[in-house]
Amino acid sequence: MDSVVLIESFAEFARSKSIDRPTMISVLEEVFRTMIRKKYGTDDNFDVIINPESGDLEMWRTREIVDDDSEDIWDYDKIPLAEARKIQSDFEVGEEVAEEVKLIDFGRRLVQTARQTLIQKIKDLEKEMMYEKYKDQVGELITGEVYQTLRNEVIVLDSEGNELSLPRTEQISKDRFRKGDAVKAVIHKVEMINGTPKISLSRTSPVFLERLFETEIPEIYDGLISIRRIVREPGDRAKVAVESYDDRIDPVGACVGMKGSRIHTIVRELGNENIDVINYTDNFELLISRALSPAKVSSMQIDREAKRVSVFLRPDQVSLAIGKGGQNIKLAGRLVNMEIDVFRDIEEQNEEDVDLSEFVDEIDEWMIQELRKIGLDTAKSVLALSREELVRRTDLEENTVEEIMDILRKEFE
Structure with a gap:
């Protein structure tokens, strides 16, 4: 293989990746020096001159001329006088011989090995540059193109054709992607795994x-x-x-x-x-009230040590505070970093209703607490819901819910 082809192919890649000239020359020189070491055992007395733009390569071997009978004639940096005079007839002992080494002198196998080494260097540089590009961009927004949808991830291409991963766990449940779709995400995690960069994205x-x-x-x-x-x-x-x-x-x-x-x-x-x-707002009570929006809070009691808040609301506001599947109250608690318990405002409570605390002799305290967690603190508020709804919204078993409802119904019979 011609050295021009080797060098120009690498130079073209280097320019496309904006690799600076010194790095380009350093990589090429190392490849050819590796080839020299394999053939001659050392590269100490060799000069490698490369011009990436033209593809020119020169390799010069420098040796000191010694007498034919000298014990040093076997040293890597020495050459017998007789051999030196084959290069130039007027050489004398003590002078230096600079001899050009051609790529063809290394044989087909070594040249092929150099080519493979250069290809590997290109791959390693690509991986290193990709890692360096993204390692300081965690948390940044990126827009890519869907390349492939797999069971556990979506492969996304960035503007340079690098493959990024959008794991299934970092996708929104309603996300549906097809090849060619544009997708927005943030750079979530950048790792180097067995020498290969892994760039993970997130939409969640x-x-x-x-x-x-x-x-x-x-x-x-x-x-x-x-x-x-x-x-x-x-x-x-x-x-x-x-x-x-x-x-x-x-x-x-x-x-x-x-x-x-x-x-x-x-x-x-x-x-x-x-x-x-x-x-x-720095007003903690006001922040909690706003966090429970759209519900309107009547009053609250804050236990900062226990990181717990008891909020009292009118009956028609309780379901708003809790939200579908308990989402609203759960997010509000995470926003203020407190556990929020919802109670109906006693003043608004129907006189004929009975507080759940009145049933502690028949219903275990932990069961009552489970009901209170979803805003149910009176008998009628529990009976107003179906058995299926209570099972879905609490950690209570179906038969336990049925027993509780039987006890509460008897109170009004």
Whole structure:
């Protein structure tokens, strides 16, 4: 194989990857020096001169001329006088001989090995450059093209054709991708596994939602509005606490936009995920009330040591506070980093109703607590739900729920 072909093929790759000239020459030189070491045992007395642009290669072997009877004639950097005079007739002992070594002198096998080494160097450089490119970009938003959909992941190509992984666990439940689709995600994790970079993406991370807010809402991108906290049930519901550093800017209004124009773009990207944007405040009680939106809280008791909050609401507000499948109260608790217990406001309670605490002799305390966790603290509030609904929303077994309902029904017979 011609050295020009070897060098030009590598130089073309290096230029396409924006590899600087010194690195390019260093890689090429190492490949040819490896070939020299395999043939001559050392490369100490060799000079390798490469011009990547033209593909020119020169390899020179320098040796000192010694007398034909000298004991040094077998040293790698010595040459007998008789042999030196075959190169040039007027050489004398003590002079140096610079002899050009041609690629053809190494034989087909060594040249082929050099080619394979160069190919491997290219692959290693690609892997290293890919890792270096992404290792400091964790949390950044990226748009790629779906290349392949597999059972456990989607392979996404970036703008340079690098393969990135969007695992099934990092996809929103409503995500459906086909080859060629454009997909947005954040760089979630960058690892080097057995010398190969693994770039994992995420669409379920709160960071993904944060980056979408930065993209769609100029005030956040410019730093006028800050996102204080995000909690998500990906694809279903999210709560975003925002704060404005300018009193003239309403942070919630700026995020939602005129008639919801800004937030709708984000909602569509997330498969119609319901997003509650709330105004952050250092007033903890007010923050809890806002976190439970759209429910209206009547009063609350906060136990900071136990990290627990008891909130009291009118009966018609309890289901709003809890939300579908308990999502609203769960996200509100994560947003304020507290366990939230919901109770009906006693003043609003029907006089004919009976508090569950009155049944402690017949119903175990832990069962009553399970019902209280979903906002049920009176007999009628429990009986108002079906047996199936109670089983679904609590950790109680079906037969246990039936026994509890029988006990409560007897109270009103």
